[in-house]
Amino acid sequence: MQQGTSKRDEIIRVGAALIHARGYNATGLQEILDRASVPKGSFYFYFRSKEEFGVEIIDHFASIVGGIFSRHLRNGSIAPLRRLEELFRFFEGYYKKQEFAGGCPIGNLSLEMADASERLRTKLAAVIREIIGTITACLQEGVGDGSLRPDLDAAGTAEFIFHAFEGALLHMKVAKSVEPLRAFRKHVFRYIGRREGEPQQQGGS
């Protein structure tokens, strides 16, 4: 009985992987179903339409990506700025393993689907809002413990960091290189006040 659900989950799992690799429009239902060994007709028993399925795929990605952000940024056992560092170091390792393919599934779907489906657009916007919220909370902790300037605009800075990260992932995907992620890390931490592996130098206040 629980296996009934697992079949549905399998469609989502396989579909998410395929959509992450090829994109939403370039991925056909047939291919997903073939790989999941699920007959065509069953799809419309589990999902109302491809768009409906897309919403669930976004939920799936949101829980994975959001989970990574949360696990790192809410880890109370290390200092807030350090958490940020570890987070982006983690992503760098992950994407190196993937040979820079795929990129951010949320970013990919955002650019591909925002103008095509209002349903998916609002869903994606909510996911992004939450991720930025997680970063914001971490920065606020940094303000609280004195490692960041007391007048720091945590929400705006978190948003800016998210922008730079997404842009770096885009650049990484197209350049097939770690370099964009390196530049991102270096400048993000310089911006918020931490030097990375470099001689500290007066940044001229």
Next chain:
Amino acid sequence: MQQGTSKRDEIIRVGAALIHARGYNATGLQEILDRASVPKGSFYFYFRSKEEFGVEIIDHFASIVGGIFSRHLRNGSIAPLRRLEELFRFFEGYYKKQEFAGGCPIGNLSLEMADASERLRTKLAAVIREIIGTITACLQEGVGDGSLRPDLDAAGTAEFIFHAFEGALLHMKVAKSVEPLRAFRKHVFRYIGRREGEPQQQGGS
């Protein structure tokens, strides 16, 4: 009628607009050809394949986007930092007019096509490299005239600015709001050293 070429250009013009609005995969040749009033069969007289056509579409976008960057950032009549400000102000106005639809055509195609076509990927990477180069040159001018720290890593900073900008456009597209672009401008100029919120100029437009 030596506009044999103009017919070809018309296909590119119409195709670029459609691909900018809907994406590469979601745009069919048929729709492009219908709107350009060119029969289906003629397409393969002008272009070898859809991918070949894609390369030309990227060239088209590159000349438009690259042109905007160049026109602003190589304008010797105003100070380098001011050029950057005007550039992003210009984009903000443009996207407001478009109601935040479309986003950056280069960014869109990068995420959609980088893993699907090596041909398009390298082309897109080159376009991005050139844009970052234009920003780099502008920053170097700023270093030269003393408005930026002498030890500024111009190339890395330019790259970082590009990342943040692309990320902001992504966020703008999905949130359908100017706010991401506002946050981007505020933090970018805070990072490179210009204080915002202080009346420093009249909106010269």
Next chain:
DNA sequence: ACATCATAATAGACCGGTCGTCTATAATGT
């Protein structure tokens, strides 16, 4: 002027894949 010929351009057939629907069947639980 006329026939010839290469090229420019068009027309539409072609096959395969798309999403989505439909009916038929099998497993399950009460």
Next chain:
DNA sequence: ACATTATAGACGACCGGTCTATTATGATGT
């Protein structure tokens, strides 16, 4: 026995990119 849950896959209508055959066009040689 029977409704419910799930599987099965054919089918339709349509649209995708590509190809081959055909027709305009225009230059050339006599």
